[in-house]
Amino acid sequence: MPGLLKSIPIDDVRRRxxxxxxxxxxxxxxxxxxxxxxxxxxAAEPLGLPLPAELAGELDLRHVFDDDGNVExxxxxxxxxxxxxSDDERLILFGAIAAAxxxxxxLPLRYKQAALVLWTTLAIGLLYGPEATAGLVGAHFVLYLVxxxxxxxxxxxxxxxxxxxxxAFVHDWDHGTLNWAWLAGLPAVGAAxxxxxxxxxxxxxxxxxxxxxxxxxxxxxAIAGSMLAxxxxxxxxxxxxxxxxxxxxxxxxxxxxxxxxxxxxVPRDLPLHRYLAVFLSPGVIANWSWGxxxxxxxAYLNNNFLSRDKNAVILDGVRLLGVALLYLVCWxxxxxxxxxxxxxxxxxxxxxxxxxxxxxxxxxxxxGTASVLLTTLLDLARFMLFxxxxxxxKVGVWRLFGYDVASYYNRPWLATNLVxxxxxxxxxxxxFLVRAFYYPTFFRIxxxxxxxxxxxxxxxxxxVGNFIWxxxxxxxxxxxxxxxxxxxxxxxxxxxxxxxxxxxxxxFRMHRKPTRRPWTRDRWIVADVAAxxxxxxxxxxxxIFMRPAADGTVADLFRLFLIGFxxxxxx
Amino acid sequence: MELNxxxxxxxxxxxxxxxxxxxxxxxxxxxxxxxxIDSLGITETIIFLEGAFEIxxxxxxxxxxxxxxxxxxxxxxxxxxxA
Numbered sequence: 202m203p204g205l206l207k208s209i210p211i212d213d214v215r216r217r218x219x220x221x222x223x224x225x226x227x228x229x230x231x232x233x234x235x236x237x238x239x240x241x242x243x244a245a246e247p248l249g250l251p252l253p254a255e256l257a258g259e260l261d262l263r264h265v266f267d268d269d270g271n272v273e274x275x276x277x278x279x280x281x282x283x284x285x286x287s288d289d290e291r292l293i294l295f296g297a298i299a300a301a302x303x304x305x306x307x308l309p310l311r312y313k314q315a316a317l318v319l320w321t322t323l324a325i326g327l328l329y330g331p332e333a334t335a336g337l338v339g340a341h342f343v344l345y346l347v348x349x350x351x352x353x354x355x356x357x358x359x360x361x362x363x364x365x366x367x368x369a370f371v372h373d374w375d376h377g378t379l380n381w382a383w384l385a386g387l388p389a390v391g392a393a394x395x396x397x398x399x400x401x402x403x404x405x406x407x408x409x410x411x412x413x414x415x416x417x418x419x420x421x422x423a424i425a426g427s428m429l430a431x432x433x434x435x436x437x438x439x440x441x442x443x444x445x446x447x448x449x450x451x452x453x454x455x456x457x458x459x460x461x462x463x464x465x466x467v468p469r470d471l472p473l474h475r476y477l478a479v480f481l482s483p484g485v486i487a488n489w490s491w492g493x494x495x496x497x498x499x500a501y502l503n504n505n506f507l508s509r510d511k512n513a514v515i516l517d518g519v520r521l522l523g524v525a526l527l528y529l530v531c532w533x534x535x536x537x538x539x540x541x542x543x544x545x546x547x548x549x550x551x552x553x554x555x556x557x558x559x560x561x562x563x564x565x566x567x568x569g570t571a572s573v574l575l576t577t578l579l580d581l582a583r584f585m586l587f588x589x590x591x592x593x594x595k596v597g598v599w600r601l602f603g604y605d606v607a608s609y610y611n612r613p614w615l616a617t618n619l620v621x622x623x624x625x626x627x628x629x630x631x632x633f634l635v636r637a638f639y640y641p642t643f644f645r646i647x648x649x650x651x652x653x654x655x656x657x658x659x660x661x662x663x664x665v666g667n668f669i670w671x672x673x674x675x676x677x678x679x680x681x682x683x684x685x686x687x688x689x690x691x692x693x694x695x696x697x698x699x700x701x702x703x704x705x706x707x708x709f710r711m712h713r714k715p716t717r718r719p720w721t722r723d724r725w726i727v728a729d730v731a732a733x734x735x736x737x738x739x740x741x742x743x744x745i746f747m748r749p750a751a752d753g754t755v756a757d758l759f760r761l762f763l764i765g766f767x768x769x770x771x772x
Numbered sequence: 773m774e775l776n777x778x779x780x781x782x783x784x785x786x787x788x789x790x791x792x793x794x795x796x797x798x799x800x801x802x803x804x805x806x807x808x809i810d811s812l813g814i815t816e817t818i819i820f821l822e823g824a825f826e827i828x829x830x831x832x833x834x835x836x837x838x839x840x841x842x843x844x845x846x847x848x849x850x851x852x853x854x855a
Contacts, residue, residue: 209836464832620812640831643815651819658815707812716791 216507242292279489297324314478321481336444339365347416356392363391420452457498466500484599494633496606505605518600528590553579556748563753573765577741617732638666664700695746779846799843827852
């Protein structure tokens with residue numbers, strides 16, 4: 202939360218003061234991006250450079266490289282369809298980042314964000330195709346008009362939304378033939394609907410609130426609709442167009458934008474390109490569906506854009522990209538090292554994979570307490586390493602453009618309790634849960650009963666909000682179906698235990714005030730180390746419920762969970 | 773209520789609820805960087821402010837401008853009391 206609170210509005214005069222050019226900073230960025238290109242794409246071969254695998258030589262780093270001799274990467278393009286090789290997709294991504302960086306760095310202030318939107322749209326067009334890009338941009342046009350109507354350019358944007366609808370849903374891209382009636386008709390219909398229906402409706406307060414809620418939460422409504430359709434017609438696929446999927450994956454950030462909007466932090470006359478800059482920036486492209494709330498909504502982004510010397514922010518970004526590189530390169534190597542080492546001394550850890558542990562147990566295999574504890578802990582470490590790598594990459598990219606975005610991932614191994622763990626492990630995601638679920642509960646109910654107030658708000662954020670977000674995540678990875686809903690519902694103990702852990706710690710803290718800061722160098726530092734272990738181990742253990750096996754029941758998962766505490770119950 | 777009286781009550785609350793021997797708490801001390809304010813600290817502070825000064829705080833009030841230090845927090849409370 203401090204990161205959010207530290208976000209204070211800034212004016213363009215100060216932004217211009219912070220916008221000074223330094224060639225060596227530009228060279229540092231380009232050098233770092235070149236390193237990414239070298240390690241994570243197939244650029245080495247045409248450039249006549251040795252492959253990364255050849256450079257590693259005799260070192261036993263086989264888990265680091267893929268078949269074509271470069272580094273296997275978790276930085277990827279989600280739901281890719283157009284381009285066969287992920288290395289080529291990454292090349293486009295790094296190229297777009299470099300081009301966008303140069304524009305954002307050297308262009309005058311008023312053109313910077315527009316340039317970012319432009320390069321991002323171009324990159325999305327190359328990676329996902331014009332059809333998907335039109336769907337995504339068109340959906341944002343509609344949302345923009347619903348939130349910011351009554352502007353002179355409204356009819357033109359509505360017509361552009363109509364054109365986007367034509368390109369996304371009607372145009373035959375395989376044959377390239379234009380349907381002139383639709384091409385002319387849809388923009389005209391868009392402009393007419395805007396003038397005749399949308400603007401008058403949005404002048405009525407209640408209708409406007411309803412329309413805005415529907416537009417903002419269209420993703421959740423789509424999930425509900427698709428599940429109902431699935432229930433009515435079992436077995437029928439319900440494909441969502443890719444452009445809409447890309448838009449829906451931004452549901453959490455759209456929600457953050459709307460929270461800012463309701464709090465009066467978004468100017469009602471915000472120009473379109475500054476709206477789009479929240480959603481279309483090169484930082485969103487990699488792993489589109491991961492850490493979707495980076496970097497939150499309009500207020501946070503706007504308050505942190507060129508809020509201090511841009512060269513310092515950019516160098517922080519370069520450093521973060523360097524750390525990301527370390528995580529991305531080493532995570533699988535460390536996993537295999539830990540796995541083989543512990544297997545050798547007779548403690549099976551199932552390749553540090555909780556899902557494999559669960560499968561083994563559900564299939565009737567025996568496991569001991571040490572095995573359960575170590576597998577879940579190492580799985581958490583494994584996940585934190587590659588998750589941390591990708592999140593650092595995404596935040597690092599945002600910083601290259603002058604956005605002083607806080608780290609999503611900040612040394613979670615220093616967290617001495619679950620509340621701190623969530624700040625350190627998934628900072629921006631937690632901000633989403635706090636602003637979209639915790640605050641609305643906290644400021645609405647049990648205002649005279651502090652404990653109940655804090656407990657209910659914590660459960661709403663950590664259990665209910667977290668659960669809803671995971672439904673959306675699961676649904677948009679696949680086709681939203683009843684099966685997906687049933688799967689997520691089956692993981693309920695995770696959300697309840699996490700919510701109880703977080704709420705319980707907060708209530709404990711309300712009664713017993715801390716007398717020292719964690720990691721103060723005194724004799725209690727040993728207790729900090731123990732608290733870190735308990736926190737991470739508990740968080741790792743409850744992930745058993747997030748990795749159900751097809752044939753297993755929740756009771757099986759509880760039995761396995763209890764083995765972690767040394768309690769063996771009969772099947 | 774005078775501004776300095778508001779500041780004194782907030783100061784006492786913060787010293788009692790979030791003791792921190794290593795920093796001297798003044799009106800300008802950055803609560804977010806230097807004091808014991810984390811997410812729970814902020815919610816406890818809200819509960820205290822609502823109870824002690826009988827004001828209502830909304831989600832939009834939770835921002836860096838209001839919660840930066842005791843001085844800004846006191847000014848926020850004074851504004852609310854005079855509204």
